[in-house]
Amino acid sequence: MSGTLYGVGVGPGDPDLITLKAAKLxxxxxxxxxxxxxxxxxxxxxxxxxxxxxxxTEIPMIVPMRVERFPAQTVxxxxxxxxxxxxxxxxxxxxxxEGDPFFxxxxxYVYNRLADRFSCEIVPGVSSLTAxxxxxxxxxxxxxxxxxxxPGPASDEEFRARLSLGGSFxxxxxxxxxxxxxxxxxxxxxxxxxxxxxxxxxxxxxxxxLAEVSDDCAPxxxxxxxxxxxxxxF
Amino acid sequence: MSGTLYGVGVGPGDPDLITLKAAKLxxxxxxxxxxxxxxxxxxxxxxxxxxxxxxxTEIPMIVPMRVERFPAQTVxxxxxxxxxxxxxxxxxxxxxxEGDPFFxxxxxYVYNRLADRFSCEIVPGVSSLTAxxxxxxxxxxxxxxxxxxxPGPASDEEFRARLSLGGSFxxxxxxxxxxxxxxxxxxxxxxxxxxxxxxxxxxxxxxxxLAEVSDDCAPxxxxxxxxxxxxxxF
Numbered sequence: 001m002s003g004t005l006y007g008v009g010v011g012p013g014d015p016d017l018i019t020l021k022a023a024k025l026x027x028x029x030x031x032x033x034x035x036x037x038x039x040x041x042x043x044x045x046x047x048x049x050x051x052x053x054x055x056x057t058e059i060p061m062i063v064p065m066r067v068e069r070f071p072a073q074t075v076x077x078x079x080x081x082x083x084x085x086x087x088x089x090x091x092x093x094x095x096x097x098e099g100d101p102f103f104x105x106x107x108x109y110v111y112n113r114l115a116d117r118f119s120c121e122i123v124p125g126v127s128s129l130t131a132x133x134x135x136x137x138x139x140x141x142x143x144x145x146x147x148x149x150x151p152g153p154a155s156d157e158e159f160r161a162r163l164s165l166g167g168s169f170x171x172x173x174x175x176x177x178x179x180x181x182x183x184x185x186x187x188x189x190x191x192x193x194x195x196x197x198x199x200x201x202x203x204x205x206x207x208x209x210l211a212e213v214s215d216d217c218a219p220x221x222x223x224x225x226x227x228x229x230x231x232x233x234f
Numbered sequence: 235m236s237g238t239l240y241g242v243g244v245g246p247g248d249p250d251l252i253t254l255k256a257a258k259l260x261x262x263x264x265x266x267x268x269x270x271x272x273x274x275x276x277x278x279x280x281x282x283x284x285x286x287x288x289x290x291t292e293i294p295m296i297v298p299m300r301v302e303r304f305p306a307q308t309v310x311x312x313x314x315x316x317x318x319x320x321x322x323x324x325x326x327x328x329x330x331x332e333g334d335p336f337f338x339x340x341x342x343y344v345y346n347r348l349a350d351r352f353s354c355e356i357v358p359g360v361s362s363l364t365a366x367x368x369x370x371x372x373x374x375x376x377x378x379x380x381x382x383x384x385p386g387p388a389s390d391e392e393f394r395a396r397l398s399l400g401g402s403f404x405x406x407x408x409x410x411x412x413x414x415x416x417x418x419x420x421x422x423x424x425x426x427x428x429x430x431x432x433x434x435x436x437x438x439x440x441x442x443x444l445a446e447v448s449d450d451c452a453p454x455x456x457x458x459x460x461x462x463x464x465x466x467x468f
Contacts, residue, residue, distance in 0.1 A: 009364070016255035019245070019360060023254060100360075102367040102374050115371070122368035124360045126253060130243070130334040134356035137349070139336045144388060146396065149381040162380060165395055 003092040005083070005118050007101040007111055009125020010047045014201035017126045018048055025094050025123065026051040031086045033059035033079065034096040035106045044096040044106075059083060059093075061110075072109070080113035087118045100127040104151070104172065129170055132197040132223045135207045139227060141168040152177035156184065163188040171224040178218040182210065190226050198222040237326040239317070239352050241335035241345055243359020244281045248435035251360045252282055259328050259357065260285040265320045267293035267313065268330040269340045278330040278340075293317060293327075295344075306343070314347035321352045334361040338385070338406065363404055366431040366457045369441045373461060375402040386411035390418065397422040405458040412452040416444065424460050432456040 006025055011017035026032065026048050036042035042060060045052070061079040063072045083093050101107035101122050111120065129149065133140040141147040146167035150159065152174045163169070163184065171181055185191050194210035199221050210224055240259055245251035260266065260282050270276035276294060279286070295313040297306045317327050335341035335356050345354065363383065367374040375381040380401035384393060386408045397403070397418065405415055419425050428444035433455050444458055 009360075011253070012358075014255070016258070017253050017358065019251050019253055020257060021248070021250035024250070100364040100367075102372070103364050104375055104377070104379075105373075108373050108376050111373075120371065122371065124246075124251065124364040124368040126243075126334075126358045126360055127364055130337050130358040130361055133334075133336040134358040137354065137356065139339075139342050139345075141338055141383065142342050143338070144385045145338075146385070146388060146392065147383040149375065149383070151378045151380070153378050154380060158380065161399055165399075 001090055002118050003087040003090050005087060005110070005114055005120040006092060006094045006123060007105075007107040007120065008094055008096055008123045009100040009105065009127075010044050010096050010098060011126040012099060012128045012131035012201045013043075013047060013199065015047055015050065017131065017201060018051075019123065019125060021123050022048065022125065023051050026096075027053060029053070029056055029094040030091055031057045031059065031083075031093045032096060033061055033083055033093060033110070036060040036062050038062055038064045042096075044098045047098070048096060057086075076109040076113060080110050083110065084114060084117065087114070097125070100125045103127045103129065128172065128200060128221070128223060131200040132170070132225055135197050135200045135205065136195040136225055138195060138225065140170065140225065141227075152181060156180070159184045160187075163190065166228055168228060169224075169226040171226075173220060174218045174222045174224060175220045176217050178222075179216050181224065185210070185224075185226070190228065193228055194224050194226045196222065196224055235324055236352050237321040237324050239321060239344070239348055239354040240326060240328045240357060241339075241341040241354065242328055242330055242357045243334040243339065243361075244278050244330050244332060245360040246333060246362045246365035246435045247277075247281060247433065249281055249284065251365065251435060252285075253357065253359060255357050256282065256359065257285050260330075261287060263287070263290055263328040264325055265291045265293065265317075265327045266330060267295055267317055267327060267344070270294040270296050272296055272298045276330075278332045281332070282330060291320075310343040310347060314344050317344065318348060318351065321348070331359070334359045337361045337363065362406065362434060362455070362457060365434040366404070366459055369431050369434045369439065370429040370459055372429060372459065374404065374459065375461075386415060390414070393418045394421075397424065400462055402462060403458075403460040405460075407454060408452045408456045408458060409454045410451050413450050415458065419444070419458075419460070424462065427462055428458050428460045430456065430458055
C-alpha cells in the first residue's frame with residue numbers, strides 16, 4: 001500500500017495563519033519536503049518550524065533563485081523521484097507550499113509529476129490574495145464585483161484588455177515589473193485606488209498606497225490591489 | 235480604551251481548515267457575533283463550535299434568506315450597534331465570517347459600519363476559491379495565468395467580455411444562474427474544461443465535471459472552476 005502525497009498550504013507567512021489541519025499533518029509527518037533557496041532558509045519551512053518533529057526526514061527542494069524554469073524543472077524531476085520512493089515504500093509525504101498549493105503554488109510542480117501514480121490530498125491554505133487585503137484593510141471584492149488576478153509578467157496588451165473592463169484587481173508577482181505596472185495603472189486612472197503590500201503578515205511587511213511607493217522595483221512577494229467596485233452598497 | 239473589532243475568516247466548512255489564529259481568538263473571546271439564518275443553525279458558528287467558550291456572549295445577526303439587500307441592511311444596522319456597545323465598553327468582539335472576510339465576505343457589512351469608529355483587525359481565512367480547487371484536484375491558476383473571479387449574477391455581456399479573454403475562471407455564487415452560466419460556457423467551448431463543486435470540504439460535498447451535473451439549479455455555496463491555461467509547462 002503506497003503512502004499519500006499531501007500538498008499542504010502554509011499561508012502567507014504568519015505562523016498563526018496556518019490551518020489546524022496543516023499543523024496536525026506536519027506534526028505527525030515522517031517525511032516533509034519543501035522548496036528552498038540555494039542559500040538561506042526555506043520560507044515555507046520557517047513558517048511551520050515549530051510543528052516539525054525532531055525525527056522527521058526532510059527533503060529540501062533547492063531551486064536556485066533568479067533563474068528561469070528549466071533548471072527548476074530538473075530539480076523538481078529529481079526531488080519528485082526522492083518523494084516517490086518514500087510513497088512507494090508506504091510512507092506519507094507532506095509537501096509544504098507557501099500560501100495555497102493550487103493558487104500559483106510551487107506544489108504544482110510536484111503534483112504534476114506524481115499525482116497520476118500516488119493518491120494525493122491538497123490542503124488549502126490562506127492565500128497571499130486575502131492576506132494582502134486584510135493588511136490593506138480594504139475588501140478585495142464584494143457583492144457582484146468581478147475580481148481579476150493578473151501576474152506581473154503579463155504583457156501590456158493583456159493588462160490593458162483586463163484593466164479596461166473594470167472591477168477589482170490583484171496584481172501578483174510584481175517584482176521587476178513594478179514601474180511598468182504603475183504606468184499602466186496611471187493610464188487607466190487607477191493609481192489613486194491602488195494599495196501596495198509587501199511581505200504580508202511578516203515582520204518586514206510594508207503596507208501603503210501605491211502612489212506613495214518610491215522604489216522602482218518591488219520584491220517577488222509583493223502585490224498591488226485595486227478596488228474599483230461600488231462602495232455605497234455596504 | 236475601546237475594544238478591538240476582529241473580522242475572523244473561518245474557512246470553507248471543514249472545522250480543521252480554520253487558522254490557529256482564528257481558533258485562539260475565538261477561544262478567548264468574551265463576545266462573538268455571526269450571521270445566522272432565520273431558522274436553523276449559523277454555518278459560520280457551526281464550523282468553530284468546538285472552540286467557543288461556554289461563558290461567551292453571542293450576537294446572532296439573523297439575516298432572512300432569499301430576500302434582497304434592504305432587509306439585510308436593517309439587520310446589520312441594528313446588530314452593528316449592539317457590537318458597538320461592547321466595543322465602546324472596552325470589550326473585544328470577534329465577528330465570524332465564512333471563508334475569508336474580505337473575499338465576498340459577510341463581515342464587510344459590519345466592517346463598513348464600525349471601522350471608522352473602532353480599531354479593527356482582519357484575520358484572513360481559507361477562501362472557498364482555493365478550497366474548491368483542492369477538492370477538484372486541479373490548479374486554479376499557475377505561472378502567468380490570469381484568473382477571473384465572476385459572481386453568478388453578472389450579466390451575459392459581462393460574462394462574454396471576460397470569457398472571451400481566456401485564462402482561468404472561478405464562477406462563484408452560482409445558485410439560480412446555473413443554467414444560464416452553463417449555456418454561456420458552451421458558447422465559449424469551455425464546458426469540457428469546467429469542474430463543479432458544491433459545499434466544498436463539508437460532508438454533503440459534491441465534486442464533478444460540470445458536463446455531468448444534471449440539475450438546472452445549484453445551491454448558493456457552489457462554484458464552477460475552469461482551467462484554460464498552458465498545461466505543458468509543469
